[in-house]
Amino acid sequence: MLSIPSPNALDASRLIVEPTPTPKPVPSDSSTLVFGQTFTDHMLTVRWNVSTGWDAPVIKPYAPLMLDPASTVLHYAPTLFEGMKAYKDKQGRTRLFRPDLNMARMNRGAARMAFPTFDGSELVSLIKELLRIDDRWMPTDPGCSMYIRPTMIGTRASLGVGPSTEVLLFVIMCPVAKYYSSGAKPVSLLASTKDVRAFPGGTGSYKFGLNYAACVAPQMEAAQKGYQQVLWVLGDDHECTEVGMMNLVGGKKREDGSVELFTPPLSDIILPGVTRNSVLALARAHADPSNPFTLEGVPSNLVVSERKVTMPELRDAARDGTLLEVFGTGTAAVVTSVERIGYEGEDVKVPVEGGNGFGPIAGAFYEALQAIQYGDLEFADWSVVV
């Protein structure tokens, strides 16, 4: 009988560490760092191929990747990534925020991309080890954190379009400043009725590189017109989908005096954001009288809706004074309040009255999430000590 070796699984216990012989100086003031441009001493790489499975993971000096010019990632864009952060708590311990959600999303994307899937807890173990090895890079200034970028790319050196028989998984990390170094600033959006980010039957719900490249030119056009980011709308009814690279959340006064917190439901066109999920869970905990958790400054009669939102609805609610807030949620900035939305030649004005650059609802989420992320507040098992 012929014995066919079964391909190796991703296995953190096989890790090989090659420490850098030339450690770089760590920036003395992490509050001045530009997002995503300063990387730590090491990176994690794990190769996979279809016949042998996952190679031994390697943590080695951060260095250029050698890629055959025919590598599929350079031609057909098989690439997916995650965005995560690690935080130092007051006890000096490093903490990850809900890494299980990132791993689940990454595996869901891997399946859609015809990439190999893996045991997410193995990759979390490897990321923890990378954090330990580059611990001296962990920012300790208030509000600073370590941005972690797990990435998978197709590396088969062939111009035929087909399954990725070779894949590279790698993780790089950058210390990042508080996103709003001089206090939060609300942003302006231009509702795009011309360019579409995602569509039914497409891949907008996956963290695929391919969802991002085509957003750059529309973003530059919006900037030329005086808006900072694009609000992606879809279809004849101008359904709101996402804000720049963030999920969209809003607050509205209802006739019975309660407040509705609304966000588009998950679908083909909405990325299942970790911050979005967390905001909804916190809002539901706040609205639940049996749960002791509260969002400071947010009315207790909060109704949480995942439902379709359109630009005409937002415009009308702004006009009649029922629109309370609009904000984006995402890992990089946590929450970002919106102050105006350019739509069909008019500027829809959105209230931002929290006094600290956030509306009161967005600000409450920001404070609560930061407290959980830095380990000052326990909520479920969201904050994971490394």
Next chain:
Amino acid sequence: MLSIPSPNALDASRLIVEPTPTPKPVPSDSSTLVFGQTFTDHMLTVRWNVSTGWDAPVIKPYAPLMLDPASTVLHYAPTLFEGMKAYKDKQGRTRLFRPDLNMARMNRGAARMAFPTFDGSELVSLIKELLRIDDRWMPTDPGCSMYIRPTMIGTRASLGVGPSTEVLLFVIMCPVAKYYSSGAKPVSLLASTKDVRAFPGGTGSYKFGLNYAACVAPQMEAAQKGYQQVLWVLGDDHECTEVGMMNLVGGKKREDGSVELFTPPLSDIILPGVTRNSVLALARAHADPSNPFTLEGVPSNLVVSERKVTMPELRDAARDGTLLEVFGTGTAAVVTSVERIGYEGEDVKVPVEGGNGFGPIAGAFYEALQAIQYGDLEFADWSVVV
């Protein structure tokens, strides 16, 4: 007065050639080559950055690219490419086929991708020089050719989503066998009503890598169900858009006895294929009584339509016997006849009665295009001697 240097344009006269010290053996039998896996000795690379413009072009040994792991192409998929072929004529001269169309499409894509544009004739000059340098790799077996892959990728080493301030343009080449080494074989398609390739407001009309990655898993699903490629349909009326990675063309009998050649019109959801364009031009020349060009075996009462085509229309035309042919057009295979289309649980049978693996219309286009590409037939100024 401060003098601001204007960024350099792409300039073929600045070419630097670094010949390989270790030429590889050229495959003795090009008819056995697998598409896109064997590369010539050299490649062309040209770096661009936003402040100085285009560097001097370099032709150097084919070798891995060194890419920072934070390069935007690996994360956000800013990549676009072209597919072109070069052919040896009976006089031993190398010929390109309509390279001006590839250059125009590449520049149109570059603008949409927020990449730099360039003078296409400069890149054609550089490609000609690469062909001269690697001339010993040019296949001379009948039906074989050199596949040329110009590519542009964003290389800025930063995780911020934004314009590509650094770009690498490169060209690699592979000798390729006749696509149908043992005669043309018609293919089966599965009409995809679940996964969508392109959509209004999106980038389906650009040769962007991002349009390809998400096609792999649906293609694998189709293969599992016994179909070779996916027919991409869109919307509730199941509008036909493209066939695998090719444009869709069909032929239909009309009540007045004439034959309609139809293909979807160019739009956001259709790639402006060079072969598609050429097929339409040849068909119109054939139908024009004042033009001496004829497609052998194709009725002279040919009507050429660029119009919407739906799956119900194709199914009904197959049932009532008016459907003559369906085929895909593209650079790799030139034309590919379709013999059946899986649609809503039934197999729509498409006639393929040319006797050589093509229907008569597809076969006539194949013969005419090959004759022009190999310099055996003059048509306009389509075939360009290197």
